[in-house]
Amino acid sequence: MAAEPRGTDSHSPANSLENHVRIFDTTLRDGEQSPGASMTSAEKLEVARQLSTLGVDVIEAGFPAASPDDLEAVRRIATEVGTQGGPIVAGLARCWREDIDKAWEAVQHAAKPRIHTFLATSDLHMERKLAMTREQVLSQIEHMVGHARSLCDDIEFSPEDATRSEVDFLVEVCKIAIDQGATTLNIPDTVGYSTPIEYRDLFAELIARTPGGKDVIWSAHCHDDLGLATANTLGAIEGGARQAEVTINGIGERAGNTALEEVVMALHTRPALYEISSRINTTELVRASRLVANYTGIGVPRNKAIVGENAFAHEAGIHQDGMLKDQRTYEIMTPQTVGLTQSKLVLGKHSGKHALKVRLEELGFELTREELAEAFLRFKRLADQKKNVTDADLQALANQELLSPEEIFTIEELQVTCGRPSIPTATVRIQGANGQEYVMTGVGTGPVDAAFRAIDRVVDAENTLLEYNVHSVTEGINALGEVTVRIESAGSESRIFGGYGADADVIVASAKAYMAALNRMLAALGTKYTAGEGAPATLAGAGPVRPN
Numbered sequence: 001m002a003a004e005p006r007g008t009d010s011h012s013p014a015n016s017l018e019n020h021v022r023i024f025d026t027t028l029r030d031g032e033q034s035p036g037a038s039m040t041s042a043e044k045l046e047v048a049r050q051l052s053t054l055g056v057d058v059i060e061a062g063f064p065a066a067s068p069d070d071l072e073a074v075r076r077i078a079t080e081v082g083t084q085g086g087p088i089v090a091g092l093a094r095c096w097r098e099d100i101d102k103a104w105e106a107v108q109h110a111a112k113p114r115i116h117t118f119l120a121t122s123d124l125h126m127e128r129k130l131a132m133t134r135e136q137v138l139s140q141i142e143h144m145v146g147h148a149r150s151l152c153d154d155i156e157f158s159p160e161d162a163t164r165s166e167v168d169f170l171v172e173v174c175k176i177a178i179d180q181g182a183t184t185l186n187i188p189d190t191v192g193y194s195t196p197i198e199y200r201d202l203f204a205e206l207i208a209r210t211p212g213g214k215d216v217i218w219s220a221h222c223h224d225d226l227g228l229a230t231a232n233t234l235g236a237i238e239g240g241a242r243q244a245e246v247t248i249n250g251i252g253e254r255a256g257n258t259a260l261e262e263v264v265m266a267l268h269t270r271p272a273l274y275e276i277s278s279r280i281n282t283t284e285l286v287r288a289s290r291l292v293a294n295y296t297g298i299g300v301p302r303n304k305a306i307v308g309e310n311a312f313a314h315e316a317g318i319h320q321d322g323m324l325k326d327q328r329t330y331e332i333m334t335p336q337t338v339g340l341t342q343s344k345l346v347l348g349k350h351s352g353k354h355a356l357k358v359r360l361e362e363l364g365f366e367l368t369r370e371e372l373a374e375a376f377l378r379f380k381r382l383a384d385q386k387k388n389v390t391d392a393d394l395q396a397l398a399n400q401e402l403l404s405p406e407e408i409f410t411i412e413e414l415q416v417t418c419g420r421p422s423i424p425t426a427t428v429r430i431q432g433a434n435g436q437e438y439v440m441t442g443v444g445t446g447p448v449d450a451a452f453r454a455i456d457r458v459v460d461a462e463n464t465l466l467e468y469n470v471h472s473v474t475e476g477i478n479a480l481g482e483v484t485v486r487i488e489s490a491g492s493e494s495r496i497f498g499g500y501g502a503d504a505d506v507i508v509a510s511a512k513a514y515m516a517a518l519n520r521m522l523a524a525l526g527t528k529y530t531a532g533e534g535a536p537a538t539l540a541g542a543g544p545v546r547p548n
Contacts, residue, residue, distance in 0.1 A: 082110030149181030192225025203239030297498025
């Protein structure tokens with residue numbers, strides 16, 4: 001059976017012969033529940049656009065009842081990304097009327113909207129969390145799935161903690177959901193408890209025993225508490241699941257969710273084994289991974305499968321010898337398949353803006369005229385410093401333009417002195433959104449700390465620095481450095497914000513990343529801040545000690 005073309009009826013029944021697995025991405029919902037991974041509405045919209053480019057079948061855009069901002073984010077994604085020919089846009093809702101109504105309010109303007117509702121079905125959850133009997137749970141599912149179907153034609157139901165639920169009861173639950181109009185049944189391994197064989201057999205049994213089970217789509221949703229999320233998801237596919245619920249980079253609550261890139265590339269690399277495909281454009285995987293990592297401030301481990309920095313790196317002499325003779329000796333997929341490139345860029349300091357634009361488009365970046373102009377200036381400065389400018393350098397430059405938040409404050413100049421026996425000191429010139437310029441100095445334990453303290457004296461926004469990561473994009477003494485930071489706002493309802501910066505000078509990259517995080521925090525909290533001590537050309541001494 002041929003893979004289903006994009007734009008076909010999303011409610012068509014699944015069957016055991018179907019060889020297409022729908023990719024249901026929940027990065028913007030379950031992934032965002034990872035501690036510190038929250039994103040603004042604008043950032044969610046950018047990630048959703050990349051997910052659409054990636055080719056996911058369903059975007060679970062958020063939990064509309066959670067907050068007005070989450071509802072607005074889902075609504076914008078439904079309106080701007082969920083257009084004709086685009087992905088299904090789903091909103092999550094507890095099995096309560098108010099949640100379901102909020103979800104419908106958010107997704108109704110999508111060309112293909114979906115309401116995804118859930119209720120726990122394990123004895124542990126029903127007794128200790130819900131304080132409901134089995135009969136009450138069955139009644140709630142019957143009424144609320146029916147209510148959701150009265151609003152929307154595409155309904156997904158999930159029996160939370162399904163893998164610790166009694167199978168006979170699960171069959172009864174699934175039958176009621178189908179009877180009330182559910183078109184997709186998701187069987188989540190909510191706490192990462194199952195194993196691949198158990199999970200495979202559970203799907204096979206539920207599909208066989210549930211009345212109407214062969215007329216709906218069955219979905220797998222796994223968590224990685226035992227490191228088995230990807231294996232369990234593949235097991236479910238072997239058992240008959242035809243939707244995989246995943247996140248970019250595997251982010252999510254606790255140990256995370258099944259990683260989209262791992263499931264997709266397992267199916268792509270082993271077609272003879274699984275005889276099942278996805279519609280994912282694999283060459284967009286690395287770009288999606290970096291976008292999510294930079295927005296959330298959660299870096300990708302170097303040894304992460306598929307998208308990690310070491311995924312296509314070879315150091316052992318035996319491996320290097322084999323690679324030189326035949327790449328297939330130690331690589332089961334090519335870097336280009338997932339969107340990486342090892343080629344050197346011919347562009348240099350004499351290249352023009354048009355050549356840069358064409359190469360960025362080849363790498364998958366579509367910058368506006370203003371973004372291209374700024375990227376070109378950065379490219380020229382980098383080309384003056386580096387003998388070889390690589391594709392990785394260009395990707396970092398483009399990301400810096402695309403990932404820049406609203407610039408409430410902008411760093412114009414930064415000067416740092418450090419070493420022994422001198423005291424690390426930084427002087428920064430910052431321009432505010434009102435056009436006012438401020439010059440401040442700060443001292444610290446090192447040059448980065450001094451730069452952050454100088455910025456703090458201008459941007460009087462109390463926060464705690466939680467995480468600081470720096471790495472080289474390319475090799476060599478003139479390598480471009482990327483920095484990501486995560487900060488936590490002060491107050492009783494603190495929030496975590498990420499920032500990204502890239503520059504040949506790692507101190508400058510660090511200051512850019514910190515300023516980006518501060519700008520995100522200020523924009524999200526809606527608070528107006530002014531300079532702490534000064535006016536143009538005012539050089540002050542060290543400010544107060546940073547919260548961290």
